[in-house]
Amino acid sequence: MKVLSRLHSVLEVLDNRHRRRALTARQGLDFASNDYLGLSQSPVLKRAAQQALDRGVPLGSGGSRLLRGNHPEHEALEQEAAAFFGTEAALFMGGGFQANQAIFSTLPAAEDLILHDALVHASAHEGMRLGRADTRAFAHNDVQAARHGIAEWRAAGGRGQIWIAVESVYSMEGDIAPLQELADLAREYGAILVVDEAHATGVFGHQGKGLAHGLKADLLTLHTCGKGLGVSGGLICGARVMIDTLINRARPFIFATAPAPFNAALVRAALRQLQTDQDLTGVARDRMRHAHAEAQRNGVPQAALNSQIIPVILGDEARTMDTAAALQAKGFDIRGIRPPTVPRGTSRLRVSITGNVDNSDITALFETLARYRKEAA
Numbered sequence: 001m002k003v004l005s006r007l008h009s010v011l012e013v014l015d016n017r018h019r020r021r022a023l024t025a026r027q028g029l030d031f032a033s034n035d036y037l038g039l040s041q042s043p044v045l046k047r048a049a050q051q052a053l054d055r056g057v058p059l060g061s062g063g064s065r066l067l068r069g070n071h072p073e074h075e076a077l078e079q080e081a082a083a084f085f086g087t088e089a090a091l092f093m094g095g096g097f098q099a100n101q102a103i104f105s106t107l108p109a110a111e112d113l114i115l116h117d118a119l120v121h122a123s124a125h126e127g128m129r130l131g132r133a134d135t136r137a138f139a140h141n142d143v144q145a146a147r148h149g150i151a152e153w154r155a156a157g158g159r160g161q162i163w164i165a166v167e168s169v170y171s172m173e174g175d176i177a178p179l180q181e182l183a184d185l186a187r188e189y190g191a192i193l194v195v196d197e198a199h200a201t202g203v204f205g206h207q208g209k210g211l212a213h214g215l216k217a218d219l220l221t222l223h224t225c226g227k228g229l230g231v232s233g234g235l236i237c238g239a240r241v242m243i244d245t246l247i248n249r250a251r252p253f254i255f256a257t258a259p260a261p262f263n264a265a266l267v268r269a270a271l272r273q274l275q276t277d278q279d280l281t282g283v284a285r286d287r288m289r290h291a292h293a294e295a296q297r298n299g300v301p302q303a304a305l306n307s308q309i310i311p312v313i314l315g316d317e318a319r320t321m322d323t324a325a326a327l328q329a330k331g332f333d334i335r336g337i338r339p340p341t342v343p344r345g346t347s348r349l350r351v352s353i354t355g356n357v358d359n360s361d362i363t364a365l366f367e368t369l370a371r372y373r374k375e376a377a
Contacts, residue, residue, distance in 0.1 A: 018317040019338050028333040030356035031365060036203050036308050037284055038355020039230025039270055048269030049262075057265050061258035066247075069258030077264040077271075081235045084271050085209055085223065089243040091236045092267075093252070094259045096198050096224035097123040099234035101130065102250035103194060103220065104165070107242060108133035111160035113153050115146055117177070119170055121196060134158065140173075143181040150189055162191035168211040169199035172342050172350060174309030176211065183217035192218045202228025203288075203308055208274045208281045225263075228284075229270040233259045284308065284355060291353045291362045298370035302351075310351040311337075312369070320347040326372050332365050 014020035026032075039045055052073075061069035074092050081090040093099040104127025108114050112133040116124060119140045128135045136153065138145040150162060164186055166177045179195065186193040197210035201223040205213045208228060212221050220238035225231045236246065246253055274280060292305040302310050314320045317338045324336035327349075338347045349369075353362065 018321055026333060028328060028331045029361050029365070030333055030354045031351055032333045032335045033352060033354050033356070034199065034227035035230055035354045035356060036199075036228045036352075037208075037230060037280055039202075039228070039273070041356070042230065044273050045230055045266055045269060048266050052262055052265035057261050059262045060260050063258065064254065064256060065258040066254060071258075071261035071264070073261040073264040073268070074258065077268050078235075080268055080271060081223070082237060084207075084275070085221065085235075085237045086213060087219075087221070087237040088240040089238065091243045091246055091253070092259055092264060093234040093236060094256055095226065095232065096121075096196070096222060096234040097126070098252040098256065099222050099224075099236050100124045100196065101127040102246055102252040103222070103236060104128045104133075104163075105130035105252075106246055106250040107220075108163050109160060111158075112163060113150075113158055113160060114163045114165055115149050115153075115191075116165035117141065117146075117167070119173060120165055120167060121171060121198070124165055124196065133160075133163070140170075141175065141177055143178055143185060146182070147185060150185075150191075162186075162189055163194055164191050165194045165196075167196040167198065169197075169204065169307045169309065171199055171309065172311060172337060172348070173304060174307045174311055175304045176306050179211055179215060183215040183219075186217045190218075192220060194220045194222075196222045198222065198224040198227055199307070199309060200228075202270075202274060203281060203284050225267045225270070229267055231263055231266040231270060233263055233267060235267075284353075287353050287355075287357070287359065287362065290359045291351070291366075294363050294366040295351075298366040300366055300369055300373075308353040310353070312349040312351060313346055314349065315345055315347060317347045320349065323369075323372065323376075324349060326376075327365075327369065330368050332368065334365075 057073055063069040077092055078090040100123035104124055108131055110132040114128055114133045114135045116137055117140055118137045136149050138149045168177050183193055195212040200210040202208040204211045223235045225233040288308045295302050300312055302312055320336040324334055327334045334349050337350045
């Protein structure tokens with residue numbers, strides 16, 4: 001068949017560019033996942049799972065939330081999440097990708113502007129592609145560039161609502177958005193600030209509430225449940241009218257099978273753990289600081305030391321994948337990240353400091369990486 005031949009050719013091109021992806025089993029020390037608190041394999045969630053089974057919580061939803069898929073566990077989670085994150089309402093989605101699709105394809109109107117950081121997640125781009133609003137990027141973490149983008153749009157006749165879309169912690173750079181300055185900008189122009197807290201939830205802010213918590217601005221936040229919270233799904237948190245609009249208009253919500261009530265029960269347990277275990281977030285940040293110190297001590301050429309995500313920029317795609325393979329052979333599960341996930345020429349190791357390693361593991365990783373770089377030079 002012609003189409004199969006064409007697809008084989010596409011894969012061959014990816015092979016030649018060292019960009020072909022493949023599924024590999026997890027093995028070795030976890031420096032690759034987003035399980036920042038180690039909750040996914042914790043006794044806390046295992047107990048919560050058994051308790052949910054004992055009280056008869058269904059393992060599947062059986063349909064969309066607007067049909068028979070709605071369950072008291074979903075509603076309890078949404079009430080608890082809204083209270084925890086300090087918003088009027090929350091909506092539980094199947095995942096963060098779906099949630100961003102729902103936000104950006106549904107809430108901004110055709111006459112509106114979505115002004116987004118150049119490095120926002122692919123899911124936000126997908127939502128914008130499906131939506132009707134005008135979209136413009138501004139240079140990464142550059143508030144003055146964002147201000148200039150608004151001024152240009154207004155000068156060209158734009159009169160609708162402005163939405164400013166950013167991540168609080170960037171998934172590949174590991175750096176942190178200037179949220180206070182962006183909140184000031186949003187207030188100045190009557191904009192709505194949309195903050196994807198995927199990589200901040202559970203790690204940053206009081207009780208792991210994220211970096212946007214407490215900002216004085218019209219705010220909509222996304223807290224994914226499959227990273228720091230250790231389960232799966234996504235929580236959109238904001239004004240009641242926005243949540244009700246998503247329930248009525250967002251296709252990724254209306255036409256998707258609801259997340260399992262069982263998952264909602266586990267997310268509830270994770271949120272409770274953040275509130276009751278005073279050490280959980282602090283220990284994660286201590287591991288992060290130890291990793292920063294070890295990266296510097298061993299002369300590892302990291303792009304930034306701001307969070308639990310440490311990008312080691314190697315540039316060349318083949319070199320990146322060879323280095324990742326060498327570390328994996330030594331027992332460290334680290335993955336290479338290549339274009340198009342990151343810009344050309346910035347292929348990297350994405351070192352993720354998870355709750356599944358300790359300080360001695362972190363030291364061993366950076367010492368091993370430093371030795372390998374010296375031997376390969």
